Amino acid sequence: MPYIPHTDDDVAAMLAVIGVDSTAELFDEIPDGLLIDALPGIPAALTEAGITRLMRARAGRDGGAVSFLGAGAYEHYIPAAVWDIANRGEFYSAYTPYQAEASQGTLQLIYEFQTMMTGLTGLDVSNASLYDGASAFAEACLMAVRANRKSKSRRMLVSRGVNPVYRAVARAIGGGQGIELVELPLDPAGRTDFDALTKFDGEAFAAVCLAQPTFLGTIEEADAITDWAHAHDMLVISICNPTGLALLRPPGEWGETGADIACGEGQPLGIPVSSGGPYFGYMVCRKPLLRQMPGRIVGRTVDIEGRPGFTLTLQAREQHIRRSKATSNICTNQGLMVTAATIYLSLLGAEGLRRTALQCHANTNLLAGKLAQLEGVSVAFDTYFHEAVIRFDRPVAALVDALGERGILAGYDLSEHYPELGNALLVCATDARTHEDIDAYVAATRSALDRSQAA
Amino acid sequence: MPYIPHTDDDVAAMLAVIGVDSTAELFDEIPDGLLIDALPGIPAALTEAGITRLMRARAGRDGGAVSFLGAGAYEHYIPAAVWDIANRGEFYSAYTPYQAEASQGTLQLIYEFQTMMTGLTGLDVSNASLYDGASAFAEACLMAVRANRKSKSRRMLVSRGVNPVYRAVARAIGGGQGIELVELPLDPAGRTDFDALTKFDGEAFAAVCLAQPTFLGTIEEADAITDWAHAHDMLVISICNPTGLALLRPPGEWGETGADIACGEGQPLGIPVSSGGPYFGYMVCRKPLLRQMPGRIVGRTVDIEGRPGFTLTLQAREQHIRRSKATSNICTNQGLMVTAATIYLSLLGAEGLRRTALQCHANTNLLAGKLAQLEGVSVAFDTYFHEAVIRFDRPVAALVDALGERGILAGYDLSEHYPELGNALLVCATDARTHEDIDAYVAATRSALDRSQAA
Amino acid sequence: MSEPVIFELSRAGRRAPTHAVAEVPAHTIPEALLRDAPPVLPEVSELQVVRHFTRLSQLNFSIDTEFYPLGSCTMKYNPKICNRLAMLPEFLERHPLGDVERGQGFLECMFELQEMLKAVTGMTAISLTPMAGAQGEFAGVAMIRAYHAARQDHERCEIIVPDAAHGTNPATATMCGCTAVEIPTGPDGDVDLDALRRVVGPRTAGIMLTNPSTLGVFERHITEVAEIVHSAGGLLYYDGANLNAILGRVFPADMGFDVIHVNLHKTFSTPHGGGGPGSGVVGVNDRLAAFLPVPIVGRTGADRFVWLTEQDLPQSIGRLSAFMGNAGILLRAYIYMRLLGGDGMRRVSEYATLNANYLMQQLVKAGFDVAFSERRASHEFIVSLKGIAGETGITAMDFAKALLDRGFHAPTTYFPALVAECLLIEPTETETRQDLDAFAAALIDIRDQARTDPDEVRAAPRTMPVRRLDDVRAARQLDLAWQGEPESS
Amino acid sequence: MSEPVIFELSRAGRRAPTHAVAEVPAHTIPEALLRDAPPVLPEVSELQVVRHFTRLSQLNFSIDTEFYPLGSCTMKYNPKICNRLAMLPEFLERHPLGDVERGQGFLECMFELQEMLKAVTGMTAISLTPMAGAQGEFAGVAMIRAYHAARQDHERCEIIVPDAAHGTNPATATMCGCTAVEIPTGPDGDVDLDALRRVVGPRTAGIMLTNPSTLGVFERHITEVAEIVHSAGGLLYYDGANLNAILGRVFPADMGFDVIHVNLHKTFSTPHGGGGPGSGVVGVNDRLAAFLPVPIVGRTGADRFVWLTEQDLPQSIGRLSAFMGNAGILLRAYIYMRLLGGDGMRRVSEYATLNANYLMQQLVKAGFDVAFSERRASHEFIVSLKGIAGETGITAMDFAKALLDRGFHAPTTYFPALVAECLLIEPTETETRQDLDAFAAALIDIRDQARTDPDEVRAAPRTMPVRRLDDVRAARQLDLAWQGEPESS
Numbered sequence A, B: 001m002p003y004i005p006h007t008d009d010d011v012a013a014m015l016a017v018i019g020v021d022s023t024a025e026l027f028d029e030i031p032d033g034l035l036i037d038a039l040p041g042i043p044a045a046l047t048e049a050g051i052t053r054l055m056r057a058r059a060g061r062d063g064g065a066v067s068f069l070g071a072g073a074y075e076h077y078i079p080a081a082v083w084d085i086a087n088r089g090e091f092y093s094a095y096t097p098y099q100a101e102a103s104q105g106t107l108q109l110i111y112e113f114q115t116m117m118t119g120l121t122g123l124d125v126s127n128a129s130l131y132d133g134a135s136a137f138a139e140a141c142l143m144a145v146r147a148n149r150k151s152k153s154r155r156m157l158v159s160r161g162v163n164p165v166y167r168a169v170a171r172a173i174g175g176g177q178g179i180e181l182v183e184l185p186l187d188p189a190g191r192t193d194f195d196a197l198t199k200f201d202g203e204a205f206a207a208v209c210l211a212q213p214t215f216l217g218t219i220e221e222a223d224a225i226t227d228w229a230h231a232h233d234m235l236v237i238s239i240c241n242p243t244g245l246a247l248l249r250p251p252g253e254w255g256e257t258g259a260d261i262a263c264g265e266g267q268p269l270g271i272p273v274s275s276g277g278p279y280f281g282y283m284v285c286r287k288p289l290l291r292q293m294p295g296r297i298v299g300r301t302v303d304i305e306g307r308p309g310f311t312l313t314l315q316a317r318e319q320h321i322r323r324s325k326a327t328s329n330i331c332t333n334q335g336l337m338v339t340a341a342t343i344y345l346s347l348l349g350a351e352g353l354r355r356t357a358l359q360c361h362a363n364t365n366l367l368a369g370k371l372a373q374l375e376g377v378s379v380a381f382d383t384y385f386h387e388a389v390i391r392f393d394r395p396v397a398a399l400v401d402a403l404g405e406r407g408i409l410a411g412y413d414l415s416e417h418y419p420e421l422g423n424a425l426l427v428c429a430t431d432a433r434t435h436e437d438i439d440a441y442v443a444a445t446r447s448a449l450d451r452s453q454a455a
Numbered sequence C, D: 001m002s003e004p005v006i007f008e009l010s011r012a013g014r015r016a017p018t019h020a021v022a023e024v025p026a027h028t029i030p031e032a033l034l035r036d037a038p039p040v041l042p043e044v045s046e047l048q049v050v051r052h053f054t055r056l057s058q059l060n061f062s063i064d065t066e067f068y069p070l071g072s073c074t075m076k077y078n079p080k081i082c083n084r085l086a087m088l089p090e091f092l093e094r095h096p097l098g099d100v101e102r103g104q105g106f107l108e109c110m111f112e113l114q115e116m117l118k119a120v121t122g123m124t125a126i127s128l129t130p131m132a133g134a135q136g137e138f139a140g141v142a143m144i145r146a147y148h149a150a151r152q153d154h155e156r157c158e159i160i161v162p163d164a165a166h167g168t169n170p171a172t173a174t175m176c177g178c179t180a181v182e183i184p185t186g187p188d189g190d191v192d193l194d195a196l197r198r199v200v201g202p203r204t205a206g207i208m209l210t211n212p213s214t215l216g217v218f219e220r221h222i223t224e225v226a227e228i229v230h231s232a233g234g235l236l237y238y239d240g241a242n243l244n245a246i247l248g249r250v251f252p253a254d255m256g257f258d259v260i261h262v263n264l265h266k267t268f269s270t271p272h273g274g275g276g277p278g279s280g281v282v283g284v285n286d287r288l289a290a291f292l293p294v295p296i297v298g299r300t301g302a303d304r305f306v307w308l309t310e311q312d313l314p315q316s317i318g319r320l321s322a323f324m325g326n327a328g329i330l331l332r333a334y335i336y337m338r339l340l341g342g343d344g345m346r347r348v349s350e351y352a353t354l355n356a357n358y359l360m361q362q363l364v365k366a367g368f369d370v371a372f373s374e375r376r377a378s379h380e381f382i383v384s385l386k387g388i389a390g391e392t393g394i395t396a397m398d399f400a401k402a403l404l405d406r407g408f409h410a411p412t413t414y415f416p417a418l419v420a421e422c423l424l425i426e427p428t429e430t431e432t433r434q435d436l437d438a439f440a441a442a443l444i445d446i447r448d449q450a451r452t453d454p455d456e457v458r459a460a461p462r463t464m465p466v467r468r469l470d471d472v473r474a475a476r477q478l479d480l481a482w483q484g485e486p487e488s489s
């Protein structure tokens, strides 16, 4: 019996101890009419060998594309040590570290992770992860409402540069509590329009929300916005790509006093793109906001002999203690992903992460530059981190299809969410792409354009 | 600097302690004329990402064949837990367990392995591995010479059923010490010819050597041969496929008193076929021969508090103690492979191994049966374990090529080593082959035969 | 046994890894946008990283090393093959926005997973997107609200939860903008039906129930409960955290539930990963199908699999994640389910229940005070140490720590809160009778020691990397990120 | 911390794994050939297996968890990427007898590995087939014999080895049917040239040397040694175990060696695996190329790679393994070499030597008796504890065990035998200065304790899973396979 260690003798002896004749009797409190005696809808068991064949065949249908897709998930090279260690049974099969003394490995690792995230963001305190970037943003909105003692508003001023899906998720998750998102438009350089912001002068909002870089790859000049928000009793939520933080000014240094909350997608830190998950959301904030933070937090303390040790702390914010008054309902988080990210950041260090960021930037630059040399193709914005908006003289859907047939994922078609950009494609060439990949992309694009008609 | 942790400060401080100005000075005892200052023949360093791309491309050129090759290396399904655990750093990156107290994991594992090998073979004591099956056979020959106090001969009577490469290796390794192999022919059923054996009555040999199953897949009836050998002051060396031992009578039970030494290839026990290595050779013997055994041996003992513990023992047989009088020069063995094999055997148990053996047998049976229905094709021998000799009415080389083009490794062409069998192919369908694989083989053979000319 | 914080191993200027990126490329980003100083991250060699985190891992208890009878958490064996196959490079490298043509393998798995989840819950539609049980709860309650809203029934904003409920249940009610209304448990462990009748009404949005409950018993009056709530106009939410207990024995749908979440990291054995990730897929009956969160996987005629999105489900409560939830976890659950098959799933509940009832009886026989011992245990049960605590001063927490020294992870302590000094014990089906016996012996041993040498019990743990930690100090003198040497106390 | 023998966890009839084979197929093998009773193997669940071996692994020291300054063994970091890439499924699944068309990827790696090994040794031909250093030695001496035999020079059957030689050297001589002739080391650590001159002659087949030697010093008169041996008609064998010390600094070929083995599991960082597998590839100059063991990888015109076999090298000493040696280990070494490049290889010897000389000086300064301390250490050096042993009774073995308690693997003890109470210390290039300092501090600490509390040193180790083991009992009351409970002493 797969995974069940009982021998017939065991079962007989155990039934005797319980005082029943069969295991069926153990279910005798379930009302008769409800009992079922089979699960006909489930296919018959496979052996390990059988499932291996099946899954390899399935995987074989999916592989082989060369991806220039970013749009929230980024393929970076992940050193082999990351998952070799993260997959160790002691990390992989451990539970939440509620028994601190028997979980010092996980706890210390989270403490180290928290430290790294404060280093990256320039803010004071990090939690131990949320589900993903989108839901972390939703939680940040809820947190801002709780934390902003000066404004009683549940409205957020959210830049159009924030991932549209993140905005949708924030609405879906925050909606029940009345969270409302008001959009801030972008200026011609693809950054949040400061002038548009000032039009909201006098209105109450809990926070202003900016992405760095924006969903369109552009880099916000966040100082003025941050200061404006603070002057108007609003908090600032920054949604930062963590790779970018190796290079770009961290939210903790925006404006006079820094942003208040940083959150976002942790996936770029050593997590494969893997069809969208599991990733992890991170969240870091200024210390005064700490008690409104959702999710677990690890603290360092000492044991009864005075030796340093680690434990979950400030649990009174959490659902298992505070129940309906908790800062969030989150319980299970994305611990294993944090394990991988902590190892990834340790391996790369600041310099390694910076080089990775620069390489992504340079690759995207190279690609954008080469594409711009094609007729009818231009780059929409000058300054960007590692994603660029490419404008075409005809709809991009056909191009995406044409490249798809050659095994190239051409990028993200912006026409649905950013129709104002015209025929625009969001491309991303990370460090996982080589110059040959980029050349192949350009060549494929050239021939696809040659074959199609300008709009 | 890849893998080198020194900072510039470290280096300066270390050089100061040593009292030299540069690391170059540390090589000043090397005669001037010998010093070189570069390694121009080595390609420039790759990054992890770069080597990953390179190796994936190389691997991609090699994959995808469906193998019906056995001939000494057998593709079995290996449960995922085997290598997940064997690859743990504590096994993978440990040294030989000379410091017993810091190596109890490896030592206990080897003790368990030794126990399992005695169980499989029915003999008394196992060592901790030799390099591979072929070299284990060579060592067994040398051991037999040392152990056989009654015969002073360095000659071995070796069945033609023993893998021809093993015989070559025994000659290459034993030759220096005067080991000579005399061949015993096979009977029409593909087993060692007992009558031929009796013709050697009166001649001196150190041992009789039999393979179980034979290289041709047939199953020896070993009792009479064993008893004859013992009656003539010869030892019996059995070269057994360990998967077969789950099913077939073990060498410890051959004849009146059993064979004396069992050795062979451990690869089928959880080791991938991986281009031929690393595998491991196993060796088990009757207790009186123990002190002639090559290789490491682990024993259970107690510590100063009386708790059980494990340690290398009987090291006085080994080169690091006995130097030129050692039982072998072996030092580094195949520990990690033994780790995998021990986990494999634990997962399968006797019943799992038996089923695997039976499945291989049944698959080969099925394949042989289907092939025999083709015109001009027959099965050479009735009784076999998991390899069968298939006879064709024309040379098999062309068939092997034709199937190769369809991604099928058709089997092992016996014409070089067993010309007496005519156009004969050794095929093996292990548990890694499905019925669809077998059908594809038969169909490909049929069409290849249709297209070619009978000889 | 202690390990320095990785920053203590760091030395300025050390750069030993084989960086993915060897050269430092140029850039075109205006200086004003760049950070002035590099972030503080450790500067360590690859060997230091490997050694540090390998050592840290060894400081953990885990399923792979210890028995982990953590009630309500279903800490059973996570088969290695599930991880192996879910980590096939083609799955890992598939971009979530990649075209569906090059994702048919993954999508087919997801589609079949949806089908299998229907087959084990009795529900008629599934969404895989929630990323943990709590998010599944959120989705469920949000759907309940959307359902009422769609019927213009806007007053319904109360969610009833039993006092034994997991904290996520009331917290979810709040997240959804509802009010949690608690009802008591009766003396036999079932819901107090009268109390329930008293609280239902026109404000009732629904009820959240775990069945079997976290008290380790099956709610026998579940049909009445459903009847009461439904006739009051509310819907029933099934917290599937305990599905392991009844897998293949009873359909939540048949009990009257309208919506369910399943913790794949419990019943379907995806790893807990030191805290996550999990997956809290949701299933609904026809009433709620229109409101499911997207994306969902659909099948078109010729065995082609596609994403169903907001366009296909215009009444959807929307998206809860940027892409498709914890896709890789879903793959692991899919693989596990295919390995078990229907019979294997029924064996899960059979042996989980056998193990729990056996261990419960052994402890009853040993004189422990077991809550609801006259009833069948589900896959878990509660020991109350109130008597022993009164007698010896040794608390459930002391027992928990003493268990660690004996090589067992502690059961869940102090939950559910309505049993004093409780241990919630869930052995799961993958543990041997021999290990259950050893665990019972350890509890007996601790009780003996509590009577003869209580200080020694209070001194536990002694064999862990640290002894008991000062939680109060942790919360008062907050040290949440490394800044240098900790002050000694 | 102790773990039962797996057979103690076994229960008759337990069959929990998801067997590769679910059904029991029929067979056609005559009953007489079958075994009567199944072999005794453990009957345990997959979880039990995972838990048992995971726990066992934790009882080990390893590079991934501890500093391992084991002289002559080069226990440096084994990059994870090498293992990962060598275990790509296509490599693992390639049958060794598969056609070369479907093996070009593997063969190209092997060909390039041969080329790189030529480039680091200065030799002109390579065979990758020997499966460990000792088998490389065998191949080398067998080639030397074959060379003499081919010249009808049949008397040459003496192999000269210095007294400091590794045990495999004399043992190899015997394996090859030769006689080992030992020569002494001079007081400065170099070979005693006069002694050498005395032993060479018409019976001299060759000499086996490690350079730098296992005394941790470079043989300065290597050219004279070569001259003496060559003019006597013998050949020179280079034991490459210490190649890490001179990688990219000097070619063994230039020193006058005719044949060399390289332990890939030392210099090229393939794992030691708890005892193996390794690889002992051999390189030769033109004199011996015809005798190399087969197979070898050759390249034909159009970048096609083929096996060279007995047909191509009719004078070959033959085959030493059934297929192609430890192919997967060869892949790991190939990957490692490509990661380092030529500069990286030179850094290996540079920093290995720096670390050794630094640690040696620190210990000299701390008053330890270091053998040949007036000379440069190679990548290793010897501490003699004879003085301390005389003073305190604390031996090198006691130091070794006391180091374990301090978190360091012991250095090689009692080898080479010509230095009394010795520790042979090889830090390797992958360790930090901070770890070297900590190691020196540990040695000083033990010496202090030896003086103040020698019984406590003798009581070490205390923090390991077991305390000192009774080796005498192990050898006298042989218990080499589990048969039931061990008798307590």
Ligand SMILES: Cc1ncc(COP(=O)(O)O)c(C=O)c1O
Pocket: A330, A331, A332, C072, C073, C132, C133, C134, C135, C166, C168, C169, C210, C214, C239, C241, C242, C263, C278, C279, C280
């Ligand atoms: C009864 C119960 N409900 C809900 C949850 C929450 O699930 P998750 O942790 O996956 O969010 C849990 C998990 O611990 C639980 O035990």
Ligand SMILES: Cc1ncc(COP(=O)(O)O)c(C=O)c1O
Pocket: B330, B331, B332, D072, D073, D132, D133, D134, D135, D166, D168, D169, D210, D214, D239, D241, D242, D263, D278, D279, D280
């Ligand atoms: C100097 C020396 N020579 C030879 C060997 C033998 O090599 P192997 O263990 O690979 O057979 C060793 C290994 O320990 C060694 O240190």
